[in-house]
Amino acid sequence: MQRTEQDGVVISCDFCQTDWDGQSAMIEGHHGSVICLECLKKALEESVSGEGKYQCTLCLRINIPASLPRWHFPHRPEKLVCQECLHQAAKAMSKAEHVDWTWKR
Ligand SMILES: [Zn+2]
Ligand SMILES: [Zn+2]
Secondary structure: OEEEEOOEEEEEOOOOOOEOOOOOOEEEOHHHOEEEHHHHHHHHHHOEOOOOOEOOOOOOOOOEOOOOOEEOOOOOOOOOEEHHHHHHHHHHHHHOOOOOOOOOO
């Protein structure tokens, strides 16, 4: 997500809320939503099917069926990300030259 401060626009991960340092790897979703590499790694391991339909913070789809695994940062259950976004982000991160990480399915 983005917010404007005195020095300009600050970008931070929508999930862990860490501010971007201008260097670390992050993937953008729709409307300025962002997931950082650390969250992405965790999410790929920990995403699970839940109960009820949900909305994804990155692709903004609503009514995502419960069967599609989701993830949220600990203690921030209101921000969910769907597994499709996670897989897309993981592919993009793996291809990015400046990112020293490759997704192993
Ligand atoms: Zn994060
Ligand atoms: Zn999504």
